[in-house]
Amino acid sequence: MKSALIRYTPIAIMALAWELIAQLGLVSSSALPPLSKVVIAWVDLLRSGDLFAASAASLYRGASGLALAIAIGAVLGIAMAWWRPANALLGPLVEMFYPMPKSALIPVTVIWLGFGDGSKILLIFLGCMLPVTIGAFNGARGSERVLVWSARSMGASRLRMLWDVVVPSAMPELLNGVRTALALSFILLVSSELIVARQGLGYLIGYLGADGNYESMFAVVLTVAFLGFAADRLYMLLMGRVLAWRD
Amino acid sequence: MARLEPSPDEARAARLLRAQEIAWRLAPFVSVGLLIAAWEIVARSGTVTPYLLPSVGTVLARIWDDAVAGDLWINMILTLFRAFAGFAIAAIIGVAVGFAMARSRIANWFFDPLISVGFPMPKIAFLPVIILWLGTFDISKISMVVFETTFPVVTGTLVGIAGVERELIWSARNMGASEREVLRQVVLPAALPQIMTGLQVALPLALIVAVVSEMVMGGYGLGGAMMTAYRFANSAGVFAGIVEIAAVGWVVVKLMALVRRRLLLWHPEALEPSTV
Numbered sequence: 133m134k135s136a137l138i139r140y141t142p143i144a145i146m147a148l149a150w151e152l153i154a155q156l157g158l159v160s161s162s163a164l165p166p167l168s169k170v171v172i173a174w175v176d177l178l179r180s181g182d183l184f185a186a187s188a189a190s191l192y193r194g195a196s197g198l199a200l201a202i203a204i205g206a207v208l209g210i211a212m213a214w215w216r217p218a219n220a221l222l223g224p225l226v227e228m229f230y231p232m233p234k235s236a237l238i239p240v241t242v243i244w245l246g247f248g249d250g251s252k253i254l255l256i257f258l259g260c261m262l263p264v265t266i267g268a269f270n271g272a273r274g275s276e277r278v279l280v281w282s283a284r285s286m287g288a289s290r291l292r293m294l295w296d297v298v299v300p301s302a303m304p305e306l307l308n309g310v311r312t313a314l315a316l317s318f319i320l321l322v323s324s325e326l327i328v329a330r331q332g333l334g335y336l337i338g339y340l341g342a343d344g345n346y347e348s349m350f351a352v353v354l355t356v357a358f359l360g361f362a363a364d365r366l367y368m369l370l371m372g373r374v375l376a377w378r379d
Numbered sequence: 380m381a382r383l384e385p386s387p388d389e390a391r392a393a394r395l396l397r398a399q400e401i402a403w404r405l406a407p408f409v410s411v412g413l414l415i416a417a418w419e420i421v422a423r424s425g426t427v428t429p430y431l432l433p434s435v436g437t438v439l440a441r442i443w444d445d446a447v448a449g450d451l452w453i454n455m456i457l458t459l460f461r462a463f464a465g466f467a468i469a470a471i472i473g474v475a476v477g478f479a480m481a482r483s484r485i486a487n488w489f490f491d492p493l494i495s496v497g498f499p500m501p502k503i504a505f506l507p508v509i510i511l512w513l514g515t516f517d518i519s520k521i522s523m524v525v526f527e528t529t530f531p532v533v534t535g536t537l538v539g540i541a542g543v544e545r546e547l548i549w550s551a552r553n554m555g556a557s558e559r560e561v562l563r564q565v566v567l568p569a570a571l572p573q574i575m576t577g578l579q580v581a582l583p584l585a586l587i588v589a590v591v592s593e594m595v596m597g598g599y600g601l602g603g604a605m606m607t608a609y610r611f612a613n614s615a616g617v618f619a620g621i622v623e624i625a626a627v628g629w630v631v632v633k634l635m636a637l638v639r640r641r642l643l644l645w646h647p648e649a650l651e652p653s654t655v
Contacts, residue, residue: 142489143496163512220406225414229625231632233586235602236624238594239609239617244431318501319527319584323591326506327606334504341507349507356504364499 165347174351182336183355190321190332191359193249197256198317202310205261209268209309210302214294219269226265234259234316238324252324252332259320260313267309271302307371314367318360333359433615441619450604455627458601461517462589462631465524469585470578472525473532477574478562480533481540490533498530503588506595515596520589527588528581535577539570572646575639582635586628601627 147167153159154166165173177183212219212226237255245251275298283293325334333356340349415435421427422434429437445451476494479486506523513519543566551565593602601624608616 138488140492142492146493216403217406220403221410221413224407224410228411228629231583231628232625233583233590233628235587235591235594236605236621238591239605240614240621243609243614243617315499315501319503319587319591322501322504323506323594326503327591327594337504337507341511346511353504353508357500357502360501360504361496361499 162344162346165350169347170350170354173345173347174355177348177351183352186331186333186336186352187355187359189249190325190334193252193332194256194317194321196249197253197321198260198313200253200257201260201313201317202264204257205264205309205313206268206306208261209265209270209306210272210294210299212265212269213272213302214298226262226269230262230266234320235323238320238327241324242328247328247330252321252329255324256317256320260317263312263316264306264309267312268302268306271305272298274305275301304375307374311364311367311371314363315360318356318363322356430612430614433618437615438618438622441615442622445619445623451623454599454601454604455623457599458586458589458593458624459627459631461520461592461600462524462585464517465521465589466528466578466582466585468521469525469528469581470532473529473577473581474536474574476529477533477536477540478566480537481566482562494530494533494537498534502527502530503591506592510596515598520592520596520600523592524585524588528585531580531584532574532577535573535575535580536570539573539577540566542573543569572643572648575642579632579635579639583628583632586624586631590624 150164151167154161154164208222212222237258241251241255245254279297279301280293283297288296322334325332326338329335333352337349337352340352419435422429422432442451476490480490505526509519509523513522547565547569548561551561556564590602593600594606597603597606601620605617605620608620
């Protein structure tokens with residue numbers, strides 16, 4: 133308890149510095165509203181239900197896009213490691229599109245699916261799939277030869293082996309790929325909502341900023357930052373559970 | 380001694396194997412070709428309007444026009460300048476903070492929670508704050524890139540330094556190396572693979588953030604040009620932008636992999652086939 137207190141003091145110092153700089157008027161209060169006012173604005177947003185509605189819209193988009201990306205990305209990656217023609221055909225495409233800055237897809241997903249949920253889900257799906265694919269591919273390809281051989285010598289069928297040997301050994305790298313995808317999904321979600329949307333946390337930030345309501349804008353920005361942080365921590369916790377069988 | 384002539388069966392098997400090898404080599408061109416063909420066929424079939432999917436030819440013509448008019452190069456140079464300026468600043472700050480944290484307990488105490496909380500945060504949410512503070516000029520786009528990309532460099536540096544073998548440092552000290560020499564000649568090279576990995580995570584992020592900032596703030600740059608085309612419902616311009624940005628991303632990431640191989644020629648990892 134005490135060590136945690138010491139550990140997180142620097143964050144408290146930053147918060148205090150923020151409050152002092154704003155209160156002492158070192159910068160104009162429209163550029164940096166005091167933290168205490170931001171907290172009050174946050175409570176107001178929470179009470180009015182705006183923050184909740186925006187978070188629900190954003191999290192729905194993020195979760196759907198990410199779920200699609202994980203399901204399809206993992207299947208593609210394992211297929212590429214397991215079956216050479218799949219690798220020969222998909223490998224070059226993965227290599228071509230992996231380095232692409234995925235934010236370039238924001239306008240085109242809007243052209244295809246409009247301002248609503250669909251375009252954001254498609255964007256997150258397309259943007260987050262390849263890190264999962266590459267993680268699954270590297271993991272599955274690295275499954276230990278000895279394990280594969282011994283499973284085969286014990287008469288396991290090809291399909292059985294895929295499920296019992298290849299998928300579990302692909303797991304650690306696959307889950308790392310998912311973590312990268314999780315971080316990317318937040319970046320793409322917020323950017324696409326900032327640029328073209330009528331709902332969601334990114335839209336709310338842009339709307340409040342344009343309105344000059346900076347206290348509320350800071351409150352939503354901090355909320356997004358916290359959600360991203362919490363999602364990552366939660367995921368790490370889950371990942372530890374899933375991988376508990378490894379020594 | 381007479382050489383054994385291969386039997387007809389063996390010769391056929393060998394030919395088949397060679398043909399297969401050639402087929403695998405050609406596969407990349409086949410899949411990219413199929414993708415482009417599918418694009419063209421769908422675009423021309425009339426199942427979708429040209430607004431939803433302009434034909435390959437229209438998009439290439441648009442890129443050609445941009446290149447001849449010079450817009451393409453101006454936009455490309457601006458985007459690359461913003462991404463690389465931010466990336467370079469982030470690289471310097473990131474490595475410096477990483478080393479400071481490894482050297483000093485106070486620096487470690489101060490930065491560790493900030494990094495571990497800040498790393499998973501979507502920093503892009505602060506973009507409107509940065510606009511509020513710095514306006515919509517280059518400085519704000521570069522600052523956004525720095526903010527987003529410093530974190531992976533710091534964590535890469537920390538992992539690298541933590542993995543340096545103690546024996547290396549001890550023996551260098553034993554032979555009379557000063558602290559400074561130990562850092563520059565032992566710790567830095569030994570930590571370099573992980574630092575490079577951190578930089579390789581940061582570089583694509585730098586491009587993503589540069590493009591997003593341009594899209595939000597407007598003006599010149601590949602992202603800004605795409606948004607302009609989008610606002611005028613010019614979908615050929617939007618698709619041209621995707622092709623241009625993808626090409627830039629591809630070249631930049633490949634170059635970074637080359638730099639890594641060049642810098643780490645002495646390292647055992649250079650022997651292994653690179654996956655990038």
